[in-house]
Amino acid sequence: MIDVSTVFAYHERTKHHFRRHAQSPGYMDWANQPHPFRYYDGATETQLALDRAPPPLAYGRIYELNASPPALVCIGSVADLFRYSLALTAWKHAGTNRWALRVNPSSGNLHPTEAYVLLESTACEDEFPTLYHYVSETHCLERRASFSKDIWNSLTRNLPAGSFLVGLSSVVWREAWKYGERAFRYCQHDMGHAVAALRLSAVLCGWEFKLVSSWSTDDLASLLGLNRHEEFSPEERDEPALLAVVTPNTSAAKLAVDFPAPAKGTIEEIRLAQWYGRANQLSREHVAWPVIDDVTATTRMPRDATLATPPCELVSHWQPFGPAPNVDAQQVIHQRRSCLALDGRSRVSRDIFLRMVARTLPGPHPPWDALYWPTTIHLALFVQRVDGVTPGLYLLVRDPNKKRLLQEAMRETFVWQTPPGVPTSFPLYLLIEGDCRDAARSLSCHQDIAADGFFSLGMIAEFAEPIRRHGAWFYRNLFWEAGMIGQVLYLEAEAAGARSTGIGCYFDDPVHEVLGLADNQFQSLYHFTVGVPVEDDRLHTGRPYS
Ligand SMILES: Cc1cc2nc3c(=O)[nH]c(=O)nc-3n(C[C@H](O)[C@H](O)[C@H](O)COP(=O)(O)O)c2cc1C
Numbered sequence: 001m002i003d004v005s006t007v008f009a010y011h012e013r014t015k016h017h018f019r020r021h022a023q024s025p026g027y028m029d030w031a032n033q034p035h036p037f038r039y040y041d042g043a044t045e046t047q048l049a050l051d052r053a054p055p056p057l058a059y060g061r062i063y064e065l066n067a068s069p070p071a072l073v074c075i076g077s078v079a080d081l082f083r084y085s086l087a088l089t090a091w092k093h094a095g096t097n098r099w100a101l102r103v104n105p106s107s108g109n110l111h112p113t114e115a116y117v118l119l120e121s122t123a124c125e126d127e128f129p130t131l132y133h134y135v136s137e138t139h140c141l142e143r144r145a146s147f148s149k150d151i152w153n154s155l156t157r158n159l160p161a162g163s164f165l166v167g168l169s170s171v172v173w174r175e176a177w178k179y180g181e182r183a184f185r186y187c188q189h190d191m192g193h194a195v196a197a198l199r200l201s202a203v204l205c206g207w208e209f210k211l212v213s214s215w216s217t218d219d220l221a222s223l224l225g226l227n228r229h230e231e232f233s234p235e236e237r238d239e240p241a242l243l244a245v246v247t248p249n250t251s252a253a254k255l256a257v258d259f260p261a262p263a264k265g266t267i268e269e270i271r272l273a274q275w276y277g278r279a280n281q282l283s284r285e286h287v288a289w290p291v292i293d294d295v296t297a298t299t300r301m302p303r304d305a306t307l308a309t310p311p312c313e314l315v316s317h318w319q320p321f322g323p324a325p326n327v328d329a330q331q332v333i334h335q336r337r338s339c340l341a342l343d344g345r346s347r348v349s350r351d352i353f354l355r356m357v358a359r360t361l362p363g364p365h366p367p368w369d370a371l372y373w374p375t376t377i378h379l380a381l382f383v384q385r386v387d388g389v390t391p392g393l394y395l396l397v398r399d400p401n402k403k404r405l406l407q408e409a410m411r412e413t414f415v416w417q418t419p420p421g422v423p424t425s426f427p428l429y430l431l432i433e434g435d436c437r438d439a440a441r442s443l444s445c446h447q448d449i450a451a452d453g454f455f456s457l458g459m460i461a462e463f464a465e466p467i468r469r470h471g472a473w474f475y476r477n478l479f480w481e482a483g484m485i486g487q488v489l490y491l492e493a494e495a496a497g498a499r500s501t502g503i504g505c506y507f508d509d510p511v512h513e514v515l516g517l518a519d520n521q522f523q524s525l526y527h528f529t530v531g532v533p534v535e536d537d538r539l540h541t542g543r544p545y546s
Contacts, residue, residue: 034177034282047138084103089101192479235286394429396428
């Protein structure tokens with residue numbers, strides 16, 4: 001029997017309620033604001049090229065397999081992978097304040113996600129296979145460890161030539177500094193954004209990108225050196241999250257699922273390898289959040305975890321609505337920004353609205369082909385200003401097999417009608433007509449952006465049953481899927497000449513009440529809004545790298 005009580009308890013106590021927010025410091029302790037970038041002091045740096053880019057690609061094609069010819073895996077092409085996924089895209093200035101923005105968004109712009117890459121010696125032009133840490137501030141790689149060829153061969157024996165590994169982790173303290181107990185959720189959202197950003201950037205390089213399901217969190221900690229506790233401040237540990245296999249060989253579609261866990265001997269050899277650097281200290285003082293420690297420990301992937309249900313074959317329900325936007329993918333990826341305010345006026349056509357939400361539908365194509373678990377998230381849409389679509393509450397059932405389950409769980413009075421002009425094969429349903437602007441605003445912590453756009457939404461996850469079935473570790477995956485949906489919507493908004501924002505602040509149970517969801521069978525995990533932004537003239541924008 002899997003014990004999921006810690007995870008359910010964490011989720012419950014980190015809900016925001018109308019009269020009570022999840023526990024947080026309640027003020028901004030500026031003196032201890034975490035340093036925005038992680039470095040490994042003492043590690044050698046390799047500067048990545050800034051004057052190069054993958055071949056141009058029409059934006060719509062980043063959702064296609066094999067859209068670009070596979071690039072040779074080398075330091076230059078790995079630079080491209082990061083430049084279009086996790087690099088800086090601008091420095092913002094307001095008065096004396098200055099902060100960086102990146103390709104990937106982050107709750108509170110606190111960026112807990114760290115990235116590591118393990119390259120073969122030929123790819124990194126080093127004598128040994130090398131583990132690097134990516135530093136977005138300088139767009140460079142820090143050499144974290146040199147591994148023997150035996151380690152490399154043992155880890156990658158099942159992989160096609162040219163493959164390499166990318167590992168991601170979260171420095172949870174960054175988010176906890178501001179958000180307290182709810183921070184663990186935000187780290188997972190951010191992780192999902194980073195996964196989608198990497199998967200789509202890999203398309204530009206002509207590479208496959210698959211998450212690995214067979215490695216435990218402990219194994220990943222060993223590979224990335226995150227269990228070398230003496231090299232980190234104890235409160236600022238970097239929590240391993242996931243491992244991905246990147247390969248230029250497109251014939252390896254089922255690869256990561258079969259990618260074996262490392263042998264015990266290999267893990268020991270990794271421990272004894274040559275390691276470099278010590279993590280910089282991010283804050284002088286810290287606040288302890290024991291419930292985060294508990295949920296972090298409980299949701300680690302155990303060594304013997306298997307998916308209780310094999311990953312289903314993804315069927316695409318995507319359909320083209322109207323002509324694809326005529327924009328370049330690299331430009332869209334680099335111009336992505338969150339809106340601070342929406343104009344509360346502009347409208348969008350039905351086709352563009354449908355095109356945006358259709359992109360979130362899973363299928364055997366990027367970015368969804370990166371995942372190893374069945375689809376769990378559906379979209380409750382507050383439609384506000386879409387020409388040809390009656391304002392109201394709608395549901396996009398991302399896995400149409402779940403329609404019945406959702407119908408049974410939600411309000412009996414919902415009408416479940418396919419909106420006029422929408423093909424019946426498209427899994428979008430009107431639940432109830434009406435002006436939902438006030439509801440959307442109130443439910444998203446009274447934020448105007450949730451009411452002033454074309455539409456906003458809550459991501460409704462199948463919650464208790466998948467966590468019970470797979471294990472507590474699956475709690476993280478639910479948020480990762482939500483973050484990926486967010487990343488796609490960010491790009492879709494930009495491609496349509498609009499703008500969007502992820503919304504982590506919402507009142508959990510009031511959302512469930514609106515939908516008639518009585519227990520934790522389904523839970524809203526992330527909100528989002530899309531519309532036309534109002535720019536803030538006080539902010540100035542500088543180049544990401546000088
Ligand atoms: C998980 C997540 C939750 C967020 N929640 C909110 C929110 O509740 N309200 C808001 O105005 N912005 C929110 N944002 C937007 C961030 O503030 C924004 O991503 C960050 O400031 C960086 O700016 P950028 O997205 O333009 O790069 C959220 C972003 C993410 C990824």
